[in-house]
Amino acid sequence: MKKQRNFQVSIGTIMKVSFFQFFLFIFSLTYVYGHRVNAQDLLNTRVDLNLEQTDIRTVLSTLEKKADVKFVYSSRTIPINRKVSINVRNRSVAEIITEIFKPEVVNYKEVNNRIILNIQRNDTENKVSEIEMPLVAPPVEFLVKGKVTDEKNEGLPAVSVTVKNTKTGTLTNENGDYELKVDNGNVTLVFSSVGYIAQEVALGNRNTLNVVLAEDERVLEEVVVTALGIKKEEKALGYSIQKIGGDKIQKVAGVDVGTSLTGKVAGLLVRNSSDFASVPTVTIRGENPLIVIDGVPYQNKTLTDISAEDIESLNVLKGATASALYGFRGANGAILITTKNGSNKKGGISLDFTSNTMLTAGFLAIPEKQTLYGRGSNNTYDINSDNSWGVPMDGRNLVQWDPFEKVFKEKPYLPVGADNFQNFLEQGFISNNNLSVAYTNGKVSLRNSLNFIDNKGQYPNSTLNKYTYSIGGDINLDKLKISSNISYAKKTSPNISSNGYTSYDPMYTLLIWSSPDFNVLDYKDNYWITKGVLQNYTYGLQPDGSYKGASQNNPYFDRYQKTNEINRDIFNADVSVNYKLFPWLNATVRSGLDFYKEVGELRISQGSYVATGNTGVPGNPYTWAGTKTGGYVIGQNSGFSINTDALLTGDRSYKKFNFEYLAGGTIFFNRDDNMNAATAGGISIPEFFSIKASVTSPSINQTLYRKQVNSLFARLGVSWNKLLYLEATAREDWSSTLAKGNNSYFYPSIASSFVISELMPNTAEWLNLLKLRSSYTISKDIPGVYSINSNYSITNNTWNTLTGASMPSNLYPTDITPSAANTFETGLQGIFYNHRLTADVSYYAKKMYNGIITGPVSPATGFSGVYTNTKETTTRKGWEVILGGTPVKTRNLKWDAALNWSTYKRVYSALDPTYSAKKPWIAVGERVDVLASRDFLKTPAGDLIYNNGRLVYSSYDTRFGFTDPDWIWGFNNTVSYKNFTFYASLDGVVGGIMNTRTESYLWQSGNHPESLTPERAADVATPGSKNFLGNGVKVVSGTVTYDAFGKILTDTREFVKNDINTTYKQYVIDLHNSSAWGGNGSPTDTYSKSYLKLREIAVSYTLPAAYMKNVVKGATISLIGQNVFLWAKDFKYSDPDGGVEDFSDPSVRYVGAKLNLTF
């Protein structure tokens, strides 16, 4: 009871936290709203500034940061390299500007929240670029006008327009228009503005010259977000971080953001299963990354809970070093998601509406089946057999079930269900709609976003709806910054069914375990004989009227009377407060909370021939309920996580050195509750699905998991002259999942970046950046909640009314230490020709050791295992290459391309003499990702050995190959021509093997389209005859002995050619071993995972602004496609994209349109 109360207290506390945060946020908004910021305020912002002998450019940028203003000036008019000293306290921006430019007089003017600077020269001789009038210009002969815009077609103010090699020039006005009188029409004009790449254009006697200036990423210093939200210049990074702009994943919005992320990041593998409602799995360098949203590493909120439209950018922290400050949660890298906050708009209110609608249009892969032979298991007709090893469906008269009259009667036996599977499928679609409102007013910005996704799967009664609502706001005051986000996401489906070797999967029922001798459409809306009790299907009832049951249901019955409903709600809120204590010290407190609830419900009607099987609900993965009795199973997970960081950060410069420092702490708490219950003995009333319907006492289970990790950490970054960057971090964690007294552990990391290009000033023309980086870290991971506990298990009523208790079978020592990994990474990055070409190569080696395992011991010790740290060490080594660039760039045409490639291998680097498994392929230097199973028995020469005409499996495992891909790649292209944009994203996997379950069972059930062989025909012509002769040998004498691993020790066998027939069915069944339920896949069913996919395609047209007057600010219409084209090396009937092939649903192509409107 006491614990219960504590929990309530803590919930109360946490509720208070979020309400408090919420009120704080609202309060602050009102405060700032009443304090309207205008241009004069920008210039009146008061700051402290203390800089000695610093160039004006740096002074201005420092001032920009401190006063949160933006200056616009031309380096041709402003002496940016002049060194000045300034030491002021609490002075306005205007005063400071006046001060630093002395003795010159500076004009300043506020346009669109920017301050345009211009020098009013004292000496008239050099007075060249006054805004209105170029002076040194006689004789005036030629007038040129035009507009300078940015890439978004918005007018650029204050762009300097000068005649090359002269001092004649002007500046553009607020709308980007300019007017200039020049000597003649053959001069070259130079357009330049800070933050944009200067352009020289030959006038060529034109009177109108419009220019588009491209943003200069070099000047803007590409900024990436690193661990804990620290923004850093790309060149300062000592580890690999890849940034993806939100626009890259918004081209085509499907059900999940993960799909759009596929192939975009080197080393990031996204597995997109074709199964309905399956969430893409994302791994970085083969491991599961931490997801951090707006600085908060949530435990429960994931990529699937976010609308693509809400994402401003993604920063992928690939290795443990990059995410070292996240501690054990960042041991596998992290994906930092920054959501849009509305502040990047120009001000005022803006409304953005995006609608994607895609329909299924054909298949990339769909299984097929033979339509010649009907039901039977030994080449004869068997009305109860769900195999298709029967007689030809040639119109002969046979007793069959009539679904309409509901009787057995004789009728012609024909392949009326040849297209059963395709007929069963329905038109699917994805509709993804997003409406967002952003409002910016001076120092306050707000954003509201609503997303609705409607997904209809291919099977009947399969719909999935996702709703996301989020609101976020920022307040930027002089010293205080507050930002907060609140969002809610819901995901719901009345029936997500269940995929794989289970009767829930229509592939199991319609493709594998049935014959095409009935028309499934006859059973649509016609699945009852007795409503709620007895189903109408071609299998299950006997001609004598008895009720035998079957191992599958009517597929329509399965869709509507055996459902798997899911509901997931997740709410999260964060608030981040940043206060500038001193010019050199910032304090930040950031707290984020997520609360979730997910409910799974299985409802199975009394008429079902099959149980729920291995279909699970939260907390109960194998439910096995309801055969012929009906059942109701419910599982509910709920929980929350709260992560609070307190940070002190700052930076100081000393001569050419710059120091950045951080110290802070984190408290992370996570709680998960599960309750699950199931009816026992069936349900008492047909179609009454409730735990109350349980015939006998229902089973009920409860679990609770809590975890807290407290951390302290620090970081120090030192840079010298923008040439050399060094960074070190340290973190100490205290985890509640480790034994008391042994529960803290330490992670250090060190990273460096050496900007080689700084030493090569002469190459500045073509080389923007050349950087060498390297880093090293030790990361740790902790055991799960309760993992180190030794607990009794209790069996109620084990013997009549007596209760029994057992000790655990494993021994749990208290000296468990966290598992650890040492990661070394190095890389080279180059940026050439103003970002026209970028290249990045990384190499890493991650040595994983001290892993926590349950080591097997002899039961004679009293236990079957020991929970311990292993001495086995594995190392993952990999390469990543990113090439990007703009091969074509003219005024109207631009082609951006990005190519990424990555590879890794994980090998054993040391073995544990006691606990490492003993296999021939487990040795130092050998790969870990082995797929091993039983091969066919072969002679030393490699011939198949038949026994009594049948294939024989070896008694020992053989290594078939490796499951990890050899390499993965992605290739993304965007071609813009005037208002048209063409986008295509390709990706693929090369190498790696896996079993195909679809094809294996198509073969075994007699349904494979390639099984129509002459041998089979001969078997069917004379039932009982054996017509298949295996190509191989048989043993006539002698014996063979093996060592423990199946290596031949002695062999006296003599072989002759196999001359014993077997049936074709027997051969096929031997050749394709059952792999469900822990069986071993045969080598025949082991396929290469290699594939290439055209993932996304979009052709967009942006309506010219002129068409839209002032009603709509922007409109883009696109034709889009997702999952457009597939090539697979081995997989013909299914899509290997999911990484596992267990009755993968047909892979569908989605084609549709997208509309984006901005108001």
Next chain:
Amino acid sequence: MKKITKIFASLSIVMLLGSCEKFEEFNTNPNVPSTVTPELLATQILKDTYRFWNPNPTDFGTANLWAKHAVMLETNPNPYQYYYSYSPYGSFGGMQKLPTLNKMAQLAEGNLNESSYKGLAKFMKAWYGIGMTLDMGDVPYSEAGKLEEGIRTPKYDKQEDVFKQILVDLKDAEALFAAGKSFNGDIMFGGNPVKWRRLANAVQLKVLNVLSKKSNS
């Protein structure tokens, strides 16, 4: 400025409050017991040991049941017709029960029926030992079940020594039952130490009978 300080102070306090649940208790699972009573362990161990698993008629022909009364005729002889144990393979599984037996005896310490549970622990160890050594000859016995003491690879004892120790254990068990009081959780004899004492004696005789052909020891 004051307002800001307040905001910060409040946030910091809230943050600390969020963490003031009992850190040490989070790794304690409230849904499983961390301690039990000896009778619960006794019930489960006796059930696991003596329950007859399989209603298959041929199983009644196995060694423990009707083998001495009836002959099983099968076209394909099965190993279980010839081996003492039910399973066709020998197993050290019985020794895996030793930590539970020790725990049971330890939990009973100070109770009136302490002696009975200690007797049961000795008897059960001997019982498992008999099955094991009859199946496999030399087996780990003296060092078995001591992983908690660091013995990861218990040595194999000679069959002769195993039997000697079994007889000692049975004698000890008998003496403990003789001194014991009625105990709970017993699904065999309803916790009657007298009946257990008789069983301990009978099993000693059975072991001596098995050994009679090798009576040199």
